[in-house]
Amino acid sequence: MSSEDVAIRVSGLGKRYRLGGAQTDLLSERIGRRAPKGRDFWALRGVDLTVRKGEVVGLVGRNGAGKSTLLKCLSRITPPTEGRIELTGRVGTLLEVGTGFHPELSGRENVYLSGTILGMRRAEIDRRFDEIVAFSGIERFLETPVKRYSSGMYVRLAFAVAAHLDTDILLVDEVLAVGDAEFQRKCFGKMDDVARGGRTVVFVSHQLSAVQRLCTRAYWIDGGRVRAEGPTSEVVAQYLHHAGATQEGGVATIGPDVPRSTTGAVTLERVALLGDDDRPTDRVELGQPFTVAMTFRVSEPVPDGVVELGLSSADGTRVATVQSVDGGRPVLSLSPGRHEIRARIDATLLPGEFTLDVGMHRLIGLTLDFVERALTFTALNVAHDGSEDRWPWVVVRGALRPGSAWSVREAGAPA
Amino acid sequence: MADTRVIVPPRGWQAPNLRELWDYRDLAFFLVKRDVSIRYRQTLIGTVWAILQPLLLAVVFSVFLGHYAKVPSGAGVPYPVFALTGMVMWLYFSQAMQFASDSTVASRELIGKVWFPRMVIPIAAVLPPAIDFVPAFLIALVVQLAYGVVPPVQILLVPVLVVVTLMVALGIGLWLSALNVRYRDIRLVVPFLIMVGLFVTPIVYPFDVVPDAAQPIYALNPMVGVLETYRWMLFPDAGWPGALLAIPLASAAVLLVTGAWFFTRAERDFADVI
Structure with missing residues (x-):
């Protein structure tokens, strides 16, 4: 493929962490031993990955396999230890829903704060503000501090901001695993739009169904390396075969x-x-x-x-x-x-x-x-015989119905 | 054709990317707005606190130092006026320095989850104290006028001095906030620095109390020049600080440049160690 079509090109990427050595330490503990003790741990090693423009690519793999570290390197949150990343276009990162939300601030204030944290300009948020609010469906509570929101409202507003990030490349981690079923459907719809809108998306999720639905191609990351790459269904099948309670x-x-x-x-x-x-x-x-x-x-x-x-x-x-x-x-x-x-x-x-x-x-x-x-x-x-229980299950209280025997007898007047 | 960004392992010293910083000015604005509105939301007396703090401290120092201990005043103004102006400027500076130093660690959630020029954080942190300075300054001015001290025309230059002070605080804040990510000792060092600074800066006593021989060393503290200049701007009988003013100007420049370079080098590891 010609280099013009490539949105993300990663070659020989490695990220080393130092385990065991104190990460944040007191100065006094450093004096007398120059290098912090601890052994090296390569969260990523020799990763090659290419994403074409407009492609929606999924990363699958178990916890700790390096998927999130890869996204963090791509989004500049953490620098690589070795290798090279080339990104063509503006990059937006969505590692969690509600990054930068402050509970004391109103919904409106949080839209602006969170939006600018994610890399939007104020004028851009002004322009899309009504759209964001409409998507979240919390118009009536815009001036209420978000600490008074239900968790569902909070998530809806937070996702709405992120969903309107207008970047060429979108790096998304697990954020769809939130909210109620109806809102999740809405999020998926939005992600579908994003994907069809010609934007490049790298998507990490433990919900394999989400990956299968949204991504055309997938990488299976295992032990910090690319274990398999190809059409989503094949990669997911390979991964499933290897891992997980399915x-x-x-x-x-x-x-x-x-x-x-x-x-x-x-x-x-x-x-x-x-x-x-x-x-x-x-x-x-x-x-x-x-x-x-x-x-x-x-x-x-x-x-x-x-x-x-x-x-x-x-x-x-x-x-x-x-x-x-x-x-x-x-x-x-x-x-x-x-x-x-x-x-x-x-x-x-x-x-x-x-x-x-x-x-x-x-x-x-x-x-x-x-x-x-x-x-x-x-x-x-x-x-089993098709009969419904005689109790009408308006609300089910409890989980078990032990066998019971009942009797009725005449009771005397209260003493 | 959009620009291609290349990310490779960083090596050695790199110049701070001021262009990116400027692109994120809106973020700085909303971070300042957040901090200002949070700080006084749900506090009983609200913004009044920004005024009360220097006022109450000035009263305490006036009673115990000015009245009981007979510490002399300077610039030919009554001691309470002298102490209050010192307090207003010192609280502004020390809070700006403190907020900037604590800012990176306080933003660790953000740093781990999204990229933006990290220097926005300490920059946004020094600004709310500058906003608090305005009402405190005005109240001090009212007090001064009530004591019959009419400020000279150079009072119009106060905003310039406020900016210079901000630069000194930010320069120190850049160093300390970057160090704070790795060495949490800094958290303990800053309050100590502020306490020491209260004594080695002419806040509640005049500059000429310090013996001539000690003055050159004493004046190395950039806030000495700031305080002397501040009083020259406010009091008609205060002398022109002259060469003393060069110290804060030079320290602001040196601290800002070195601080920005050091911060840029340190920020790479923020997400990994914070």
């Missing part, structure tokens, strides 16, 4: 990069939710028992294993816990290899979203592997 229907694959507490002796690989027909599902009908099938890879023999299965409601509250030793069942003795362990749960869940935490411990109190929110599913308000 749920497809009622089956969650727990990749090596999922956050977990582990000793390494045991690794949870797969969690599946099975309906009555033994088929995976992510929906449980009202009052229907379900089965959780967990696949563990055991690397070292486990003499006294206990599997814990936790059920949490949508707000993250643990509402029930069962263990493989409940009711005096024996501990598990597992030899190295893969084991599928199944638990049948007989509980009536009230309608809502639930998540399962899965872990294996040793009876002596050592956690071998524990993954939070390994699987997500929905409890329906429709029973």
Whole structure:
């Protein structure tokens, strides 16, 4: 491609951080030892990347892979240690929503403050002010200090400012993961406009669906290097194959990069939710028992294993816990290899979203592997036979409906 | 065809990019506006505080130093007038220096999230004290007139001196705010400097109290020249500071230039160490 078409060209980019050495230190601590101790850590090394004008490129990779460092180098927040970056056109950066917002200032004042921080000129904000306010939908509260805003209003106004940044190149990090569903749709719409408007966008997100929707091409950054590059769907597929808990229907694959507490002796690989027909599902009908099938890879023999299965409601509250030793069942003795362990749960869940935490411990109190929110599913308000529960679910209070027995008897007059 | 910007690892000393700084003047304006409106929002007495501070300090010094300890006044004006003018100028300078020094660390959220010429931060920080100076100056003028001290015509030059003082404060502020990012000792050093400065500057006592032999060293403090010039502008009987004025002018120039270069070198690492 000719150099005129290139908006961003990165070659041999490296960024080194010093770990362990005090970052901000007292002068007294520096006297007597010239160089701060600590070892080097290359957050980026040998990164080559080219983005054509008008292209929307996604960066995927797990936390700490270097995606954000790359954006920070591109946006001049931090200088590279080696290599070269060429940017053609004006650059705007959106690393968070509400950069520079001050709670005491009014919505109007914050639009101007945040806008100039992001690199807009005052006249530019004047010109687009009405547009920004209309997009945010907070016209009535323009003169109210933003500390009195709901978090939704705050995010809407902040994104509205950023969305109207009129730059040739836009560097965006995770900012779409905020706000309510309706506003997220609006943000996506705006991002689509930006993308179609011929602007160059580099987009970092953990929401792979967002990357797939917005980006034509993607880079997979891993360990500070470019691991793969190409059409978004291919790169995302490669990345997914390697990493992450990804749920497809009622089956969650727990990749090596999922956050977990582990000793390494045991690794949870797969969690599946099975309906009555033994088929995976992510929906449980009202009052229907379900089965959780967990696949563990055991690397070292486990003499006294206990599997814990936790059920949490949508707000993250643990509402029930069962263990493989409940009711005096024996501990598990597992030899190295893969084991599928199944638990049948007989509980009536009230309608809502639930998540399962899965872990294996040793009876002596050592956690071998524990993954939070390994699987997500929905409890329906429709029973297996199609009948709806007799209670009309206007508002669902609580998460569980234990079996109960009722009786009515004549009560005497109050004493 | 838009310009292509090349980013490579920075090496050695580089000149401050004044062009970029100028492009971000609107940001400086809104940062100043923010700081001014925040500071007095939700405070009971609001802007009155900017006036009360020098007034109350002048009263305290007048009672204890002027009245009890019999510290002489200067320039042929009553001690309270003398102390009040000194306080107004000193509070302005010390606040500008303090705000500038604290400014970078106070803006660490911004520095980590978005790029803009970092020098906007200390520049915006020294300006609110200059705004506070105006009502304080006017009140001091009223007090002076009430004591029957009519200012000479050179009072019209006060704005020039305010700018010179601002440059001295900014020059020091550039050094200290850049150092503050890496060495948080600076946070402790500045209040100490301000306390010492109150004694080694002719604020609550006249310049001629200092013995002749010590005067050349004493006058190296740029604020000595500023104070002497300030009183020459306000009091009819105060002498022309002469060569004393050269010190603040020269220090402003030296501190600004060296401060800007040092800041430019240090700012590269701000996002990584702040």
